Amino acid sequence: MAKAIMIQGTMSNAGKSLIAAGLCRIFKQDGYRVAPFKSQNMALNSYITKEGLEMGRAQVMQAEAAGIEPAVNMNPILLKPTNDTGSQVIVGGEVIGNMSARDYFKYKPQLFPKVMKAYQELSDAYDIIVIEGAGSPAEINLKADDIVNMGMAKRAKAPVLLVGDIDRGGVFAQLIGTVMLLEEDEKNLVKGLIINKFRGDKSILDPGVVMLEERSGKPVVGVAPYLDIEVEDEDSLTERFDGNQEVGFIDIAVIRVPRISNFTDFNPFERMPGVSLRYVTRVNELKTPDMIILPGTKNTMEDLLWMRQNGLEAAVLKKAASGTLIFGVCGGYQMLGETLSDPMGVEAGGTIQGMGLLPVDTVFADDKTRTRVYGTFEGIQGTLCELNGIKLEGYEIHMGISTLKDGAKPLTRITDMSAGDYEEKEDGAWMGNVYGSYVHSIFDKEEVAERIVQAIGKRKGIDTTQMTGVDYQTFKETQYDLLAAGLREHLDMKRIYEILEEGV
Structure with a gap:
C-alpha cells in the first residue's frame, strides 16, 4: 500500500x-x-484519457x-461550471448530469x-x-x-x-x-x-x-x-489572461469568452519568438491581429450571445471580411457556423444564429463526445494550404454534432482511437480564411504552429524562418x-x- x-x-x-x-x-x-x-476538481480545462474518459488537466x-500515463482514477470527480450556481458533474470520467450547488451538496x-x-x-x-x-x-x-x-x-x-x-x-x-x-x-x-x-x-x-x-x-x-x-494551468484563475498585451511581429488574439475552456490549446504559440498571444474581452483590446482564435467554451450559445452583446462578434466579422485569419476550436468552431440548435436543453435551449462564417449547422444532444484522435490536415487551399499532410494529435470533448453544408470542406481526416475498430472520420471545416476544428491540442505538434506562423508571415512579407517553436511535450x-x-x-x-x- x-x-x-x-x-x-x-x-x-x-x-x-x-x-x-x-x-x-x-x-x-x-x-x-x-x-x-x-x-474532486472544479475546472473547465479537462482532458480525455486513452480510454475516452474525462478528467481535470x-x-x-x-x-x-x-x-x-494520466488515468481517470487520479481525478474521480470533475465539476465543470455551467453557470454561477451549477455544474456538469462527471464521475469516473463520464457525465452523470447537471446539478445545482445545493443538489450536488446533498448528492x-x-x-x-x-x-x-x-x-x-x-x-x-x-x-x-x-x-x-x-x-x-x-x-x-x-x-x-x-x-x-x-x-x-x-x-x-x-x-x-x-x-x-x-x-x-x-x-x-x-x-x-x-x-x-x-x-x-x-x-x-x-x-x-x-x-x-x-x-x-x-x-x-x-x-x-x-x-x-x-x-x-x-x-x-x-x-x-x-x-x-x-x-499548464488548471482553470481561469490563470495569470495568462492578464499578461502582456503588446503586439509582436505575428499577433494572435484569443477571444476570452466568460466560460472559456481548454485555453491550454494555445500555449504552443507562446513559445515562439516574435509571436504575441493576447486574450481579449473588449472590442478596444482586439486591435488588428493577424489571427483571431475562438476558443472552447462550456456554454457555446451563451458565450456567443455575450460576444453579440458586447460588439466582439461584429468586430470579428469585420476582421474576417478584411481577410484576417479566423480559427475556431470546439465551441469556437460551433460559433462560426450558421445555426446552433439545442432541442434537449443541454445549454440554453432553443435555436440561435451562428456567426455565419462557415456553412455548418450544430445540434446539441445529451451524448458527450469523448475521444483521443490522431490524423492529418487534408484538402486545404488558401492561407493555410501548407498544413496539408501535417500530422496532428489531440482529443475531442464536446456536446453537439456539426453537419457541413454546401461549400464547406473538412479540415482534417482523423482516426478515433477510442473506437474499437479505430474508425476514420472527417473533422472540422474551412472556407476562405476561416477554419474550425473540434480537436483540442491541435497546435501542440511543433510543425503545426510553425506552419501557421510561417503562412501569416508570408502574407505580411516577414521572414519567419527564425521564429520556430519547440515540440510542446519536450518543452514541458x-x-x-x-x-x-x-x-x-x-x-x-x-x-x-x-x-x-x-x-x-
Whole structure:
C-alpha cells in the first residue's frame, strides 16, 4: 500500500497544483513510483484519457511530471461550471448530469465510495500518492461530508502540508488563521507549512517564519520562490489572461469568452519568438491581429450571445471580411457556423444564429463526445494550404454534432482511437480564411504552429524562418525538471521525506 502526502492550500490558486507536481517529479527522480490524486476538481480545462474518459488537466500535468500515463482514477470527480450556481458533474470520467450547488451538496456523500475505490486502485499500484486538496480546508460551511480536503486526508491517513500564497499578501494570517479554524484532529494532520511565491531576500522573512512557527505550532518546511516556469494551468484563475498585451511581429488574439475552456490549446504559440498571444474581452483590446482564435467554451450559445452583446462578434466579422485569419476550436468552431440548435436543453435551449462564417449547422444532444484522435490536415487551399499532410494529435470533448453544408470542406481526416475498430472520420471545416476544428491540442505538434506562423508571415512579407517553436511535450519535460530543481533548493526535502515515512 502506497504512502501518501497531501498538499492543501489556504485558498484557491495558492499554488497547490504546482507544489504537488513538483513533488511528483522529485519522487520520480528519486526512484519512486508516484501518482497524483485529487478526489474532486472544479475546472473547465479537462482532458480525455486513452480510454475516452474525462478528467481535470491539473492531474494530467501532475501525471506527466510523475512520468506516467494520466488515468481517470487520479481525478474521480470533475465539476465543470455551467453557470454561477451549477455544474456538469462527471464521475469516473463520464457525465452523470447537471446539478445545482445545493443538489450536488446533498448528492456528494454518495460519491465517497467511488472516490475511495479510485484512490485504492492507485495505492495498490504505486509507492507514493501525492494528494491535492481544493480551495481551503477552513471553509467551515462546507466541512460537512468533505471529500476533498481533511475528509480525504483522514481516509487516506495522509499527513498534510499547508501552502500559503505570500504574493497576494497576508500569508501569516492565511496560514495561522487556517490552522486555528481546524478541529483538533484536523490540526494534528497538518505536519508542515509552506510559504509559496516568495520574491526577494529570504533573510528579511526569517523573523516572520519564526513567529509563524510559534503561533501556529507547525514547522515551516520551505519558502518556495516565485518560479519562472510554464506548465499548464488548471482553470481561469490563470495569470495568462492578464499578461502582456503588446503586439509582436505575428499577433494572435484569443477571444476570452466568460466560460472559456481548454485555453491550454494555445500555449504552443507562446513559445515562439516574435509571436504575441493576447486574450481579449473588449472590442478596444482586439486591435488588428493577424489571427483571431475562438476558443472552447462550456456554454457555446451563451458565450456567443455575450460576444453579440458586447460588439466582439461584429468586430470579428469585420476582421474576417478584411481577410484576417479566423480559427475556431470546439465551441469556437460551433460559433462560426450558421445555426446552433439545442432541442434537449443541454445549454440554453432553443435555436440561435451562428456567426455565419462557415456553412455548418450544430445540434446539441445529451451524448458527450469523448475521444483521443490522431490524423492529418487534408484538402486545404488558401492561407493555410501548407498544413496539408501535417500530422496532428489531440482529443475531442464536446456536446453537439456539426453537419457541413454546401461549400464547406473538412479540415482534417482523423482516426478515433477510442473506437474499437479505430474508425476514420472527417473533422472540422474551412472556407476562405476561416477554419474550425473540434480537436483540442491541435497546435501542440511543433510543425503545426510553425506552419501557421510561417503562412501569416508570408502574407505580411516577414521572414519567419527564425521564429520556430519547440515540440510542446519536450518543452514541458524541461519545465517539470526546472520545477523539481527549484523546489529541491527551497523545500526541506529531508523533513518532507520524514513526514512521509512517519504518516499520521
